[in-house]
Amino acid sequence: MKAVVEIGGKQYLVEPGTIFLADKLPKEKGESYTSDRVLMILDGDDVVLGKPYIKDGKVTFSILDQTKRKKIVVQKYRAKKGYLRTRGHRQHVTQVQVELIEGGGKRDERVIEKKAKKKKAAPKVESEKKEKASEPTAKKKTTTKKETTKKTPAKKTATKKTTTKKTTTKKTTTKKKTKKEESED
Numbered sequence: 001m002k003a004v005v006e007i008g009g010k011q012y013l014v015e016p017g018t019i020f021l022a023d024k025l026p027k028e029k030g031e032s033y034t035s036d037r038v039l040m041i042l043d044g045d046d047v048v049l050g051k052p053y054i055k056d057g058k059v060t061f062s063i064l065d066q067t068k069r070k071k072i073v074v075q076k077y078r079a080k081k082g083y084l085r086t087r088g089h090r091q092h093v094t095q096v097q098v099e100l101i102e103g104g105g106k107r108d109e110r111v112i113e114k115k116a117k118k119k120k121a122a123p124k125v126e127s128e129k130k131e132k133a134s135e136p137t138a139k140k141k142t143t144t145k146k147e148t149t150k151k152t153p154a155k156k157t158a159t160k161k162t163t164t165k166k167t168t169t170k171k172t173t174t175k176k177k178t179k180k181e182e183s184e185d
Helices: 114-134 177-185
Strands: 003-006 010-014 019-023 034-036 038-043 046-049 060-070 072-078 083-089 092-102 112-113
Touching: 003 034, 019 083
Parallel strands: none
Antiparallel strands: 003 010, 003 038, 019 092, 034 060, 038 046, 046 112, 060 092, 072 083
């Protein structure tokens, strides 16, 4: 039996005995943890789907260890500014082992059986084709199209913009006299 369970916003496909790392859980080493967020249970050919979770579905885990993941390096860099900052990060995780998967025993509208689905689908298609063939065909109605004349849009007359010319006057500048020129005068 397999199940898809949600822990910490992430989904894991698990079966009894599976050991995996999940985001940190609020339990100590050696304790058990039960999650009722079971999305799907696979049991042989039977598949039970939740909307979004299965009502009576539960997965029980045992906490093996509280550890940290491998360090990742985070760098900030700004080109041409001489700015570089380096930081490390280690995510806290919990190592868990799946002990028990419960639920999925009741069959309801969410249970899909692969064999039954294949058997039911084939006869429906054939019976629908037979019904359509036995119905008499109706005559098609002919319709006449009305002739429409296209209207051409009226042409707009272009208006001329009048522009006024700006007159520029030249400014005269006087040269400042230097000390030598002043002394000579």
